[in-house]
Amino acid sequence: MIPAVAAVLFVASFPPQYRADKMERILALEDQRATGAGELDRYLRDGDKGVRRRAALAAGRIGDATSVPALVDLMNDGDAEIRHVAAFALGLVGDKVAVERLLASLKDNDATVRARSAEALGRIGDPRAAADVAQMVLGAIPKNAPMVTVRGDDPGNPADPWLELRLGLFALARLKDVKVAESVLMISGKPRFDWWAATWTATRLEAPGLKPVLVAASSSSDPLSRAYAARGLGALKDEADIPLLAALSKDPEEIVAVNGLRALGALGDVRGVPAVAAALSANSSTLQWEALQALAALPPDRALRSRVVAFVGDTKPWLRSAALRALARIDRDEFALVLSGLDPDPDPSVRAALATALGDAGGEVAVGILFSMLKEDDPLVVPAVLTAMRKTRGSDSVETLKRYLDHRDFAVRATAAEELTEVRATGVTSSLVASYQRGLGDRDIDARAAIVAALSVQKDDAARVALRTIAQSDPSRVVRQRAAKALADLGEPAPAPGPERVERAPLDYREAMAPYDPIPGVALYTPRAFIYTSLGRIEIHLDVVDTPLTTRNFMNLARRGFFDGLTFHRVVPGFVAQGGDPRGDGNGGPGYTLRCELTERPYGRGAVGMALSGRDTGGSQFFITVAPTPHLDGEYTLFGRVASGMEVVDRIRPGDVIERIEIWDGN
Numbered sequence: 001m002i003p004a005v006a007a008v009l010f011v012a013s014f015p016p017q018y019r020a021d022k023m024e025r026i027l028a029l030e031d032q033r034a035t036g037a038g039e040l041d042r043y044l045r046d047g048d049k050g051v052r053r054r055a056a057l058a059a060g061r062i063g064d065a066t067s068v069p070a071l072v073d074l075m076n077d078g079d080a081e082i083r084h085v086a087a088f089a090l091g092l093v094g095d096k097v098a099v100e101r102l103l104a105s106l107k108d109n110d111a112t113v114r115a116r117s118a119e120a121l122g123r124i125g126d127p128r129a130a131a132d133v134a135q136m137v138l139g140a141i142p143k144n145a146p147m148v149t150v151r152g153d154d155p156g157n158p159a160d161p162w163l164e165l166r167l168g169l170f171a172l173a174r175l176k177d178v179k180v181a182e183s184v185l186m187i188s189g190k191p192r193f194d195w196w197a198a199t200w201t202a203t204r205l206e207a208p209g210l211k212p213v214l215v216a217a218s219s220s221s222d223p224l225s226r227a228y229a230a231r232g233l234g235a236l237k238d239e240a241d242i243p244l245l246a247a248l249s250k251d252p253e254e255i256v257a258v259n260g261l262r263a264l265g266a267l268g269d270v271r272g273v274p275a276v277a278a279a280l281s282a283n284s285s286t287l288q289w290e291a292l293q294a295l296a297a298l299p300p301d302r303a304l305r306s307r308v309v310a311f312v313g314d315t316k317p318w319l320r321s322a323a324l325r326a327l328a329r330i331d332r333d334e335f336a337l338v339l340s341g342l343d344p345d346p347d348p349s350v351r352a353a354l355a356t357a358l359g360d361a362g363g364e365v366a367v368g369i370l371f372s373m374l375k376e377d378d379p380l381v382v383p384a385v386l387t388a389m390r391k392t393r394g395s396d397s398v399e400t401l402k403r404y405l406d407h408r409d410f411a412v413r414a415t416a417a418e419e420l421t422e423v424r425a426t427g428v429t430s431s432l433v434a435s436y437q438r439g440l441g442d443r444d445i446d447a448r449a450a451i452v453a454a455l456s457v458q459k460d461d462a463a464r465v466a467l468r469t470i471a472q473s474d475p476s477r478v479v480r481q482r483a484a485k486a487l488a489d490l491g492e493p494a495p496a497p498g499p500e501r502v503e504r505a506p507l508d509y510r511e512a513m514a515p516y517d518p519i520p521g522v523a524l525y526t527p528r529a530f531i532y533t534s535l536g537r538i539e540i541h542l543d544v545v546d547t548p549l550t551t552r553n554f555m556n557l558a559r560r561g562f563f564d565g566l567t568f569h570r571v572v573p574g575f576v577a578q579g580g581d582p583r584g585d586g587n588g589g590p591g592y593t594l595r596c597e598l599t600e601r602p603y604g605r606g607a608v609g610m611a612l613s614g615r616d617t618g619g620s621q622f623f624i625t626v627a628p629t630p631h632l633d634g635e636y637t638l639f640g641r642v643a644s645g646m647e648v649v650d651r652i653r654p655g656d657v658i659e660r661i662e663i664w665d666g667n
Contacts (some may be wrong), residue, residue, distance in 0.1 A: 022051050023513035030058040031507065031549065031595055033477065033616075035067055044070040050516055052077065053085050057546065060089025061598055068093055072101045080110035087113060088600050091120030092634060099126045106136045112159075114140075115167040116600070122171030123634065130177035134184045137168035141192075150195040151222065155628040156604020156641060166197045170630050173204040182209050191216045196224040200630060203232030211236060218244055223253035224627060227574060230256060234263025242267065246275035255574045255627060258290050265294030273301050280307050285316060285653070286573045292322035296360070300330045309338065318571075318654040320345065321353030328357035336365040344376075349569075349585070349654075351376075352384035359388025367392050374400075379409035380585045386412070390419040398425045405435035410447040411587040413439065417450035421457055429455065429463045436466065443503065443591030445476045446613065452479060456486035468495055475501035478593060478616050504592040505556060512548035525666035527551065529558060529640065532659040535652065538624075538645035540608050547597040547639040550610055550618065554639065557590060557620055558661035568656045570623075577652040578611055578623035589619030596637050603632040606642035606649070624649050 026043055029036050043055035044067070056074055059067040071093070074086035087105060090098040098120070105117035118136055121129040141148055153162040160166070172181045185191065185198055191213045192198070199217040202210040214236075217229035230248045233241045242264070249260030261279055264272035276298060279291035292311060295304065308330055311323035328335045335357070345351050355373055358366040370392070373385045386404060389397045397419070404416035413435055420428060432451050439447040452470060455463045464487070471483035472495040484494030531538040542551045557563060563579070569586060570578040581588040595616050603609065603625050609632060611621035618637060625632070626649060632638075642649060 019048060019051065020510055020513070020517045022046065022048070023054060023516050024510040026051070026054050026058050027507075027509040027513050027548065030061055031509070033062050033595065035059070035062060035064050040067060041070045044074055049079055049082060052082050054513075054516060056082065056085045056089045057599070060092035061596065063093050065093060065095045065097070068095045068097050072098055075101050075105055080108075080113055083108065083110065084113045084116040085600070087116035087120045088634070091116075091123035092598060094124050096124055096126050099124060099129060103129060103132050106132050111140070111164045115164040118164075118171040119167045119634075122174035125174060127175060127177055130172065130175040130180040133168055133171045133175065134180045137165060137172070137184050140164045140168065147191070148193045148195060148198075150193070150197070153195075153197075154604065155197070155602055155630070156607055158600050158602060162197075169197050169201040170633075173201045173630075176205065178205055178207040178209060181205055181207070185210060185213050194220055194222070194225070196222055196228060196628070197630075199225045199228040199232065200628075203228045203235065204631070206232070206235045208236060208238070211238070215244070218248060223251075223256050226251060226253070226256045227259040227627070230259035230263045234259075234266035237267055239267065239269050239271070242269060242271050242275075246272065249275050249279060254284060254286060257287055258573045261287065261290040261294050265297040268297060268299070270299040270301070273298050273304075277301070277304055277307070280304075280311075285319060289319055289322050290573065292319070292326040295326040296322070296329045296357075298329075300332070302331060305331050312338070312342070316653070316655075317345075317347040317350050320347075320350045324350070324354050324357040325360060328361040332361045332363070335361050336369065339369065348378055348380035351378070351381045352585070355381065355384040355388045359384075359391040362392045379407075379412055380583065382407070382409070382412045383415035383585075383587070386415050386419055390422055395423050395425070398423065398428070401425070402428055402431045405431050406438065410439065410442045410444050411583070411585070413447040414450040414587075417447065417454040421450070421454045424457050425454075426457065426459050429458045429460055429466065432458070433462070433466050436470070440475070444587075444589060445479050445593060445617070446587065448474060448476070448479050449482055449614070452482045452486055456489065464490065464492060468492075471495055471497065473498050476593065478614065482614075504553065504590070504594065507549055507552060512544075512552060515545045527555065527663065527665045528643070529554065530662045530664070531563075531645075532662070533648060533652070533656060534659065535656065536645060536648040538648050539643045540640040541643045542640045543599070543601070543638070546599045546601075547637055550594060550597050550637050550639040553590075553594055554622070555663045555665070558663050561660070562590065562620060563658050563661045566658050568652050568654065568658070571652055571654045571656075574627055575629065576623040576625050577649055578621060579658055580611070580621040582620070586621075589621060592619065594618040594637075597639070598634050598636075599638055600634075601638045601641075603629045603636075603638060606646050607632075607638050608640035608642065610637040610639060612636060626650060 029040055043051055046052050059071055071086050071090050075083055077083050102117045102121050106114055108114050114136055118133045154160045202213040214229045214232040217225040220226055245260050245263045249257050251257045264276050276291050276294045279287045282288055308323055308326050311319050314320050358370055370385050370388055389400055401416045401420050404412055407413050432454050436451045455467050467483045467487050471480050474480045477500045480497045487494045527542045527544055529540040544551050567584055568577050568579040569581050569584045605627055607625045609623050610618035611623055612618055
């Protein structure tokens with residue numbers, strides 16, 4: 001739950017109107033991604049602690065290195081909350097100039113400041129920080145504890161008492177100094193922790209020397225530790241671990257079994273096939289789906305053909321999709337024969353999966369079927385067909401891809417440009433420029449952004465001219481920035497950008513910042529969103545304090561019925577359930593993009609985040625995490641948390657419908 005009382009932090013004795021003016025201006029600068037020629041620095045040094053805190057958060061989100069000196073100075077602030085927000089902001093900016101001050105703050109007298117300083121050092125990625133972070137972690141371990149066992153911690157709570165240890169471990173995962181990490185995670189060759197956070201850290205490092213940590217975690221009483229252990233062992237790809245992973249694939253906790261099956265698929269060893277095949281008979285459709293996914297990666301076993309074919313006719317589209325990919329792997333030679341006896345699937349997601357399966361299978365027969373699928377010209381299917389074409393035909397697919405640069409659908413054009421980039425096609429500048437011009441009529445930026453990437457691999461002056469024009473005049477700041485970076489990578493300066501065309505509803509900055517300046521006698525509240533599905537209701541508490549732009553956008557879309565009837569189009573068991581796409585294929589949005597509003601709040605179970613296709617590209621697609629996902633922390637806007645209904649989230653499967661979303665805002 002996001003406490004409404006967070007809105008009353010730092011209520012100072014400044015005149016209300018004066019503070020409101022400052023808060024309004026800070027949010028405007030943040031939304032414009034501008035420091036205001038030193039204006040933001042003045043707010044970072046303001047006498048009002050609330051103004052300094054909000055200015056620090058804005059400086060981190062803007063990411064301009066010119067704010068680093070003022071943020072470094074803020075690390076000396078007398079208020080601990082200001083110091084830890086400043087540390088978080090320095091991590092977001094990512095400038096190594098801040099490293100020395102952050103190293104000093106690892107010895108701050110406040111545990112949260114130490115934790116956030118370690119987190120920032122991990123984000124900056126300077127390897128010299130690893131030893132100091134390790135010392136901080138070791139200093140935070142309870143004294144005389146031969147084994148640190150943690151249960152019941154709350155990774156979704158920024159005030160959790162295990163925060164310092166947890167963020168220190170996660171920083172070591174980012175810094176990637178395996179020897180230093182070993183000195184923390186192990187003692188005398190044995191694991192020092194029985195805790196999911198330590199297992200996750202070992203998993204992210206993918207180091208054989210940390211295998212004892214993973215093996216020990218595989219028998220932990222904590223299902224999350226066992227799940228991460230399976231994932232980590234799969235990444236190590238040691239065939240000696242197959243028996244252990246086979247046992248984990250049969251674990252009574254579904255999240256563990258899911259990761260065990262994925263790990264067996266990642267190993268790619270034929271000896272993992274029997275355990276995976278056994279899951280085809282599981283009572284859980286999730287485990288069946290994971291087994292089919294794993295079989296698509298494992299060496300083919302033709303004896304499983306009939307069992308897999310049975311899933312091709314399943315009533316669930318997502319199972320049919322997985323079965324097609326598995327079948328293409330198991331029986332490549334007769335895959336086309338099986339298809340010949342099937343009518344085209346009524347669900348476009350299954351037809352798209354078929355295209356992917358054909359791309360995996362390859363061969364002349366597959367190419368022939370793919371060409372016939374292009375005649376269908378379904379925008380929800382063509383992108384997958386074009387990708388499969390590129391995989392099967394390589395550079396011979398260039399002419400086909402060029403034709404689709406002129407398609408009516410922006411997602412098709414985007415895919416055509418992406419695949420031309422993948423094959424490093426040159427000599428297509430004129431086609432890309434023409435496609436870009438067509439894309440200026442799109443409300444979505446995907447096609448134009450993809451064309452920028454394709455232009456960056458061209459070798460002619462016309463491509464550079466086009467990139468300079470895009471960097472200066474594209475309606476979207478995101479696209480302009482990508483063009484400017486492409487020019488920089490080519491060794492050329494980018495021109496000064498022109499004005500941005502903002503198509504989202506205007507945001508009243510003063511109203512959005514009202515929680516920072518509460519009115520006496522007016523009760524504070526936490527707005528709620530109620531997501532109604534056929535499985536039940538999910539109640540979400542929204543963070544209007546630190547993510548005003550994102551929450552206002554979500555509330556506005558919900559009130560106008562935007563989400564009604566949309567599906568959860570992407571569901572990854574043990575990870576997220578994602579919805580809010582009007583197309584249903586992961587490419588749709590509201591027709592505009594949002595700025596990222598990154599916060600200190602961690603992605604624990606039940607966090608609600610904004611899906612992205614790059615920085616500052618949020619819109620309407622949101623996701624709900626079903627387990628802690630630390631790699632998302634500070635990378636995706638976390639704008640809410642499930643207050644009730646997680647049992648509903650756990651049951652969501654691909655294609656489940658959002659009937660409606662209702663908003664309660666205190667009225």
